[in-house]
Amino acid sequence: MPLCFNSTTKEPYLRLAAPHSHIIITPHRSDPIADGIPARIEILNHPAVYMCLEGPPYPHLQEHAESWCNGKRDEMQEVVESLVCEFQEPSRNGEKARIFDKCPFTCIREVTEESSDGDPLTDVFIGDIGLVRYSFYEFRSGSDERQAARDRNNAIPGGDENIVWQFGDYLAPSHHGRGIMTGVIRSVIHDWAVPRMNVRDIRASAFVGNQGSLKVFLKNNFEETCTLEDWAPVSESRGGGTRSIVVVKWRGMN
Template sequence: MAKQESIIASVTNNERSPEEYERLARSHDSYSPFWLTETIQLGPLLPSDKESLLEYLNDSRVYQWLLGPPYPYTEKDADLFIKGRVDRVTKNGTPLHLVFRDMTKGGKAIGSVGVSDDSDDMLDGDDVGYWLAPEYHGKGLMAKALKVQLRRVAIQEVGKRKFNAHAFVGNWASRKTMEKAGFVYQPNMEKTKTKDGKEIELWTMRMYLDDKDVENYGLIPEATPLPSLI
């Protein structure tokens, strides 16, 4: 699981009026979900996802691969992150941050994937960030979701062509996820970050797309949901 600090961090825009915030929140919350599999959706973060955030971001199996969210993750942290969801949208109102939902469990949020809309010239920070509940690992969900989110938001809507990301050295699952999505490991470009007072080494991953790459990138058809979930 990689982690992008500006995506995972709790942010709010205090300059918005309550009316503007409510308008943006309604637009964000009504964003049409994407069926990733016959039982799993990608959809906008909702206030009802607070319980899942508290459950999984306090799970050491998730937290050990994340740099950004505080630990322990408190109700205040979850409230701020959910409130700040309207600041994580493109100019057209498309969420930069989507959550996985297991529709067999009433739409329970089980993970998230986010992308950046920063300019192509701003490659110091990460352009992707994600986490997934441990029980859903090994199913290829994250690589597929990352491609969907990159194509729909960053590539098609924002027009990004250059992407930067990192994974903890030794986190082969995260590195392979990014490689499946088109990222290439950059040897001799390791970085370090501080986590819990310790220096953590990071692999650097980058993806640069030309016009031909963009035409064919992430052509993933939406899955057909189980009839019982429609």
């Protein structure tokens, strides 16, 4: 589906295709309640979620959530403002759409009320999706090799098809098993990453045994590239030690 704009709230957003058209992906919002901070804290303290993530901190506290949301909102502010201008002052016919270096659509929300024109009026936060430059899991955490690879990747100018990207995501356990995250990944790739960031290379990873997460990516034309044994460090709050991860790579539009 095309990029959407809420004429009531002036918020750009992505909307999933049917049968999940009640799910939207928005930027962060300035009001903590509207941004979903209480729901975010609850989700990230649920064992079905935090045990599948290397981060963020667990237990996840109010200050953790506020710091993350404030940082992401500030980081994406210029992109969001540019998109609002696009909608309010449509480009001349034939003018090429601007290419961005960030994905501002990070907050997964379930719409609970719409206007007569179809604008989302109320919604609830149910998860998070991030598309950022790749961490190069093939190299050990904290190694010089990983840092050098990240530095090279980060130095590539935005919009260059040689940038390597990665997904990170989580969803409220109440919404697992419905195909929602599969649709979220598809929407971010097709409706934003490819046309507005010129993304061509995407990776992701999941702990060995997290079949639900792997299936989401395989359904979106990713393929397994390797399994890294005892590779990812686990925080003491999550039990400590290391866990094995599976790395997947996107094969392109299908």
